[in-house]
Amino acid sequence: xxxxxxxxxxxxxxxxxxxxxxxxxxxxxxxxxxxxxxxxxxxxxxxxxxxxxxxxxxxxxxxxxxxxxxxxxxxxxxxxxxxxxxxxxxxxxxxxxxxxxxxxxxxxxxxxxxxxxxxxxxxxxxxxxxxxxxxxxxxxxxxxxxxxxxxxxxxxxxxxxxxxxxxxxxxxxxxxxxxxxxxxxxxxxxxxxxxxxxxxxxxxxxxxxxxxxxxxxxxxxxxxxxxxxxxxxxxxxxxxxxxxxxxxxxxxxxxxxxxxxxxxxxxxxxxxxxxxxxxxxxxxxxxxxxxxxxxxxxxxxxxxxxxxxxxxxxxxxxxxxxxxxxxxxxxxxxxxxxxxxxxxxxxxxxxxxxxxxxxxxxxxxxxxxxxxxxxxxxxxxxxxxxxxxxxxxxxxxxxxxxxxxxxxxxxxxxxxxxxxxxxxxxxxxxxxxxxxxxxxxxxxxxxxxxxxxxxxxxxxxxxxxxxxxxxxxxxxxxxxxxxxxxxxxxxxxxxxxxxxxxxxxxxxxxxxxxxxxxxxxxxxxxxxxxxxxxxxxxxxxxxxxxxxxxxxxxxxxxxxxxxxxxxxxxxxxxxxxxxxxxxxxxxxxxxxxxxxxxxxxxxxxxxxxxxxxxxxxxxxxxxxxxxxxxxxxxxxxxxxxxxxxxxxxxxxxxxx
Amino acid sequence: xxxxxxxxxxxxxxxxxxxxxxxxxxxxxxxxxxxxxxxxxxxxxxxxxxxxxxxxxxxxxxxxxxxxxxxxxxxxxxxxxxxxxxxxxxxxxxxxxxxxxxxxxxxxxxxxxxxxxxxxxxxxxxxxxxxxxxxxxxxxxxxxxxxxxxxxxxxxxxxxxxxxxxxxxxxxxxxxxxxxxxxxxxxxxxxxxxxxxxxxxxxxxxxxxxxxxxxxxxxxxxxxxxxxxxxxxxxxxxxxxxxxxxxxxxxxxxxxxxxxxxxxxxxxxxxx
Numbered sequence: 001x002x003x004x005x006x007x008x009x010x011x012x013x014x015x016x017x018x019x020x021x022x023x024x025x026x027x028x029x030x031x032x033x034x035x036x037x038x039x040x041x042x043x044x045x046x047x048x049x050x051x052x053x054x055x056x057x058x059x060x061x062x063x064x065x066x067x068x069x070x071x072x073x074x075x076x077x078x079x080x081x082x083x084x085x086x087x088x089x090x091x092x093x094x095x096x097x098x099x100x101x102x103x104x105x106x107x108x109x110x111x112x113x114x115x116x117x118x119x120x121x122x123x124x125x126x127x128x129x130x131x132x133x134x135x136x137x138x139x140x141x142x143x144x145x146x147x148x149x150x151x152x153x154x155x156x157x158x159x160x161x162x163x164x165x166x167x168x169x170x171x172x173x174x175x176x177x178x179x180x181x182x183x184x185x186x187x188x189x190x191x192x193x194x195x196x197x198x199x200x201x202x203x204x205x206x207x208x209x210x211x212x213x214x215x216x217x218x219x220x221x222x223x224x225x226x227x228x229x230x231x232x233x234x235x236x237x238x239x240x241x242x243x244x245x246x247x248x249x250x251x252x253x254x255x256x257x258x259x260x261x262x263x264x265x266x267x268x269x270x271x272x273x274x275x276x277x278x279x280x281x282x283x284x285x286x287x288x289x290x291x292x293x294x295x296x297x298x299x300x301x302x303x304x305x306x307x308x309x310x311x312x313x314x315x316x317x318x319x320x321x322x323x324x325x326x327x328x329x330x331x332x333x334x335x336x337x338x339x340x341x342x343x344x345x346x347x348x349x350x351x352x353x354x355x356x357x358x359x360x361x362x363x364x365x366x367x368x369x370x371x372x373x374x375x376x377x378x379x380x381x382x383x384x385x386x387x388x389x390x391x392x393x394x395x396x397x398x399x400x401x402x403x404x405x406x407x408x409x410x411x412x413x414x415x416x417x418x419x420x421x422x423x424x425x426x427x428x429x430x431x432x433x434x435x436x437x438x439x440x441x442x443x444x445x446x447x448x449x450x451x452x453x454x455x456x457x458x459x460x461x462x463x464x465x466x467x468x469x470x471x472x473x474x475x476x477x478x479x480x481x482x483x484x485x486x487x488x489x490x491x492x493x494x495x496x497x498x499x500x501x502x503x504x505x506x507x508x509x510x511x512x513x514x515x516x517x518x519x520x521x522x523x524x525x526x527x528x529x530x531x532x533x534x535x536x537x538x539x540x541x542x543x544x545x546x547x548x549x550x551x552x553x554x555x556x557x558x559x560x561x562x563x564x565x566x567x568x569x570x571x572x573x574x575x576x577x578x579x580x581x582x583x584x585x586x587x588x589x590x591x592x593x594x595x596x597x598x599x600x601x602x603x604x605x606x607x608x609x610x611x612x613x614x615x616x617x618x619x620x621x622x623x624x625x626x627x628x629x630x631x632x633x634x635x636x637x638x639x640x641x642x643x644x645x646x647x648x649x650x651x652x653x654x655x656x
Numbered sequence: 657x658x659x660x661x662x663x664x665x666x667x668x669x670x671x672x673x674x675x676x677x678x679x680x681x682x683x684x685x686x687x688x689x690x691x692x693x694x695x696x697x698x699x700x701x702x703x704x705x706x707x708x709x710x711x712x713x714x715x716x717x718x719x720x721x722x723x724x725x726x727x728x729x730x731x732x733x734x735x736x737x738x739x740x741x742x743x744x745x746x747x748x749x750x751x752x753x754x755x756x757x758x759x760x761x762x763x764x765x766x767x768x769x770x771x772x773x774x775x776x777x778x779x780x781x782x783x784x785x786x787x788x789x790x791x792x793x794x795x796x797x798x799x800x801x802x803x804x805x806x807x808x809x810x811x812x813x814x815x816x817x818x819x820x821x822x823x824x825x826x827x828x829x830x831x832x833x834x835x836x837x838x839x840x841x842x843x844x845x846x847x848x849x850x851x852x853x854x855x856x857x858x859x860x861x862x863x864x865x866x867x868x869x870x871x872x873x874x875x876x877x878x879x880x881x882x883x884x885x886x887x888x889x890x891x892x893x894x895x896x897x898x899x900x901x902x903x904x905x906x907x908x909x910x911x912x913x914x915x916x917x918x919x920x921x922x923x924x925x926x927x928x
Binding site: 035036037038147148150151262263265266269628629 | 668669819872
């Protein structure tokens with residue numbers, strides 16, 4: 001690879017791009033945040049001044065080049081600025097998950113040896129103080145919101161605005177030092193370190209260089225024609241690589257505006273108010289929104305219901321085609337336009353999607369019905385495939401080639417290859433530098449030629465060149481009869497039903513598959529309310545005979561669909577159990593990005609798995625749960641094992 | 657005993673000021689029923705003062721005496737050193753006293769924001785005519801009031817329900833909205849009538865944190881009634897314990913916890 005220390009325009013670091021924006025887009029909005037009920041905004045020029053003041057203050061506090069600065073909190077402009085201020089000082093920002101427990105935080109803070117920690121509020125301050133005894137390198141903490149912190153010992157604790165004030169007052173003395181440090185940044189300097197969520201084992205610190213971030217931001221912005229006038233809503237965890245690329249990388253590259261919601265609960269209201277033009281959400285968010293729309297429609301008047309269903313049916317027929325620019329009959333077009341006026345337009349407005357030009361979903365497979373619903377409304381929702389190690393982008397769907405079952409073609413600059421065992425490998429300018437303090441894992445993941453193993457099994461469709469992902473490579477196994485076992489494939493099909501929130505399929509090395517299922521309390525609860533079914537608790541609802549019957553019907557539907565795929569027909573679910581508690585990241589069953597941790601679930605619920613396979617009709621079990629504040633409790637329940645009919649490949653017709 | 661004018665230091669290092677409100681030998685009767693019998697205690701500036709007792713002990717009656725809603729037949733209430741005359745509710749509010757109610761008294765059909773804004777009533781100076789004209793003075797006043805309301809909405813973390821009609825909210829949130837309405841009046845004395853009643857553990861913890869934060873952030877003196885002992889003991893600086901209209905204990909949570917009369921009132925006495 002031809003590596004130059006400086007990019008074409010001399011813009012080889014985030015601070016350099018920031019400085020360009022403060023001149024070129026001086027009066028355009030850079031960041032907005034809703035506070036006290038009003039959207040407060042900062043232009044690029046103001047943003048530059050704010051960040052510089054903080055950088056000066058950080059140097060005044062003794063921040064050195066090469067130090068790690070942990071940033072913890074919800075999406076707020078000042079925390080994004082903290083990351084950029086750290087870069088100005090030659091330090092490395094490390095955003096961490098704000099909902100991580102103190103213990104998890106202790107690990108990451110200790111691993112990177114952060115000297116400075118910048119946090120949102122008292123909750124984070126308390127967490128860091130709780131674990132600071134284990135952090136010999138930790139020195140200073142800076143917080144944004146002073147509420148409740150007045151009586152704290154302020155020898156190592158500083159208010160954000162005070163740090164900025166100190167920086168401003170000493171600007172003349174310290175500015176040369178900041179300028180010197182900024183000038184030293186080049187394309188190979190470290191831009192950011194992000195911790196992976198850790199589906200297995202401890203989180204790993206992925207080191208990304210300016211090259212990784214800027215090259216990726218540049219090519220992805222061009223791929224989707226992102227513009228300076230775009231608006232995004234920053235609401236996904238700051239510790240997640242996607243948020244860093246959207247709200248920092250692409251934002252400084254194209255100069256678009258990043259909008260931060262008032263708090264997590266107001267996200268949907270803020271989404272409507274901002275009406276982003278470029279939007280990203282994991283499938284779960286789209287699912288929840290669709291479920292809400294459907295529930296609300298059931299409460300609507302008869303006329304509205306009929307209108308909704310009439311036009312939605314038409315949209316399903318022609319909407320996606322119109323979006324892709326396919327030729328559509330004049331009558332259909334006219335009817336679609338009427339639908340836009342009566343249903344689609346108002347609905348998009350309610351959802352906050354009126355202005356969306358480019359929308360992405362990734363992280364998990366999205367249900368085809370859900371995906372098609374949004375596309376048929378005229379929302380350009382696409383899928384992308386990526387990971388932290390690639391600085392997000394590996395493949396994405398170009399406009400006009402969007403399907404729910406592929407993740408698109410390789411992004412500009414990315415090369416793909418499929419190994420013999422089906423694992424997907426890639427090489428790109430976005431490929432990470434290393435896992436911090438973990439040369440062994442770095443070598444396992446990235447070979448000398450720069451090829452990175454994704455850990456996912458997939459294949460490239462010969463005629464379209466689109467990549468299709470089947471499952472995590474390490475989860476793909478063999479059934480006892482030697483046929484392929486791909487749990488995720490089946491789980492995704494199960495999760496596409498609104499009633500099913502989460503599913504875990506077992507069967508590796510066994511003769512048949514069995515599954516754990518979590519009901520979706522919103523959808524099932526609403527159904528129970530409509531049908532006058534009383535329940536006292538989640539457990540009771542989950543074990544209600546009618547709920548079990550509904551889930552059984554869903555499982556059998558999935559079995560029919562799985563049977564159609566010859567390669568995977570062995571993965572049909574023979575027996576299942578509806579769990580008495582939701583799988584939860586606080587209990588270690590899911591990662592913070594809500595991915596299933598199979599090994600832990602297998603160990604924790606060994607008794608239930610045994611019952612699924614030994615033919616028992618039910619099992620009594622007690623499960624330990626962790627509450628949000630870290631206290632532990634337990635839930636006991638008797639769970640019924642349910643059988644589901646399976647379809648055989650050859651006698652599929654007969655089975656029906 | 658402490659002097660009227662001097663303060664004391666709490667266990668967590670807060671400075672408590674002189675007496676702001678003093679009850680002297682209060683007796684309150686409803687016809688033949690004696691709800692409160694000869695009770696005396698004081699509330700000091702900056703402290704969290706709790707009144708506890710079993711059901712029917714006369715706690716709510718006591719709070720109503722403090723708020724000026726009930727006028728006791730005997731005894732006197734001193735507020736900031738002055739004996740308090742009989743007053744109308746709005747006069748009480750103007751003195752800087754705000755309260756919440758045990759059985760929530762919000763305007764159900766109005767949004768949370770509108771409900772909270774009603775708490776600013778005592779701070780509105782413009783007349784009907786100016787309000788009708790709107791532009792100028794009235795507008796500036798509304799902006800100012802909205803600003804205060806928004807700060808409190810932020811403080812109590814109810815931004816997400818700002819525009820939601822109160823009738824649609826769950827009980828725990830309604831309680832928080834009521835607290836917000838009391839707080840926007842910027843009271844110097846805040847009276848809370850069973851702020852945790854009917855709440856689950858998590859809601860109780862949230863509410864406790866808000867009460868402590870209000871006291872800490874705004875320096876508001878708080879008098880609260882509660883029958884959840886655990887919460888009260890964690891929260892308050894000094895506690896008055898009532899039973900059958902009489903005061904049976906008064907002191908710090910630790911003192912009260914060790915008081916035999918209090919233990920008997922709560923756990924009952926063995927009859928032999």
